[in-house]
Amino acid sequence: MLRNVFEIFWIFLRLGLTSFGGPIAHLGYFHDEFVKRRQWLDEHAYADLVALCQFLPGPASSQVGMAIGLQRAGILGAIAAWIGFTLPSAIILVLFALGISNLSSGLDTGWLHALKVAAVAVVAQAIWGMSIKLCPDKERISIAVIAAICVSLLPSGWMQIGAIALGGVAGMIFLRNLTTVPMTPMQMPLSKKSGAFFLGLFFILLIGLPLLAQTSQMHEIKLFDSFYRAGSLVFGGGHVVLPLLQKEVVPTGLVSNNLFMAGYGMAQAIPGPLFAFTAYLGAIANVPPNGWAGAGLCLFAAFLPAFLLVFGAIPFWEKLRERKHMRYAMLGINAAVVGILLAAFYHPVWTSAIGNAKDFSLALFGFVLLTFWRTPSWAVVLLSAAVGAAFM
Structure with missing residues (x-):
């Protein structure tokens, strides 16, 4: 068991160092690593996990990583996956908060832009692979396209949940004529x-912490409550939690708006989960605890709901997936997930990275390497960075 825990840690540490591009790109990296390369999950099991984590509030990509670690090595495996994936970005952001501001001078360099382009290739390859397996007929292709249109026109976490729910209903109505309903049990x-x-x-912490914060004079409890609620009530991942955190820390004077925006830019530029931005806010806060202690407190508080929700939902989710009607629904839900990923591929992944023919050419080259030459995603990322440093 401990061997599996260490294996999970090192795999996710590598992913935490190379997974540029935000939450949707992270799902692409995970798909390449755990479905295609290591075959820890098949396409349907992976899509089921993504669907579940899209339903849950919190950082969806980190929750998928936790669930993969949980399946492989229990609760210790989930913790190892989270630490490995989050540690690099958290350390970078804390160091940035403690004064290494010269890192910001590299935020607009060619190599960094090329990493965003590499994320386009990674996400495109993941969607391509998932769509072949999860949308093999006109019904599921239609579900995916409708979900993509809905989420593109009305981009919000609630619309993502609505698209998944509608996909499930469509699956039960239009996919009942399938003779085989694939379902891979996850132990x-x-x-x-x-x-x-x-x-x-x-739920005890979600309800109890605000009450405790109102009656307590301890700043640590108030801080923990703010970041726990941010991690508990946001749908749509890291891009959504950042404005929510701004409302928590800037009006109260805990962090100035200029410092908040500087950290926001840095969080967008580095690999790993955007929720690691909470470590920056804890470190830069002008009221103790700050520094490393504040970073650890805020980071733990923001991610704790994700752990509790994954650990709480997984056992019921597994039993629900075994039911025949739910398996028809899952076919539609998985198709809707492909559509949601397709919408996110357009914005923000494509729109933030592809601006000219050079960008498109590099993304296309990376896609060919990933899809047809079976090149590891980390190698494509490093190659893209080298090309960007030389020519962009």
Whole structure:
């Protein structure tokens, strides 16, 4: 078991160092690593996990990583996956907060822009691979396209949840004529009783922390409450939580708006989860605890809901997936997930990276390397960075 835990840590540490491009790109990197390369999950099981984490509030890509670690090595595996994936970006952001501001001078260099272009190739390859397996007929292609249109026209976390729900309904209505309904069991080492405990703890903290913060004079409790609520109530991942955090820390004077925006830019420029931005805010805060202690407190508070929700939902999700009607729904849900990823591929992944023929050419070259030459994603990322440094 410990061997699996260390293996998970090192794999996710490498992903945390190379996974540029934001939450949707992270799902592409995970797909390449755990579905195509290591085959820890098949396409349907992976899509089911993505669908579940899209339903849950919090950082969806990090929650998918936690679930993969949980399946492989239990709760310790989930923790190892989170630490490995989050540690690089958290350390970079804390160091930036503590005064290494010269890093910001490289935020607009060619190599960094090329990393964004590489993320386009990674996401495109992931969507291509998932669509072949999850949208093999006109019904599921239509579900995916409709979901992509809805989320593109009305971009919000709630619309993502609505698209997934509608995909499930469409699956039960239009996919009942399928003779085989694929469903790969995932061996998750948690019982329903354990799941109920974690869900109960999630709601106890969500309700109890604000009450405790109102009556307590301890700044640590107020800080923990703010960041726990931010991690509990946001749908749509890191891009959505950043404005929410701004409302929590800037009006209260905890962090100036200029410092907030500087950290915001840095968080967009580095690999790993955007939720690691909470470590920056904890470190830069002008009221103790700050520095490394504040970073650790805010980072833990923001990610704790993700752990509790994944641990709480997984046991019930597994039982639900076994039911025949739910398996028809999952076919539609997985097609809707492909559509949601397609919408996110256009914005923000494509729109933030592809601005001219050079960008398009590099993205296309990376896509060919990933899809047809089976080149590892980390190698494509490093090659793109080299090309960007030389020619962009």
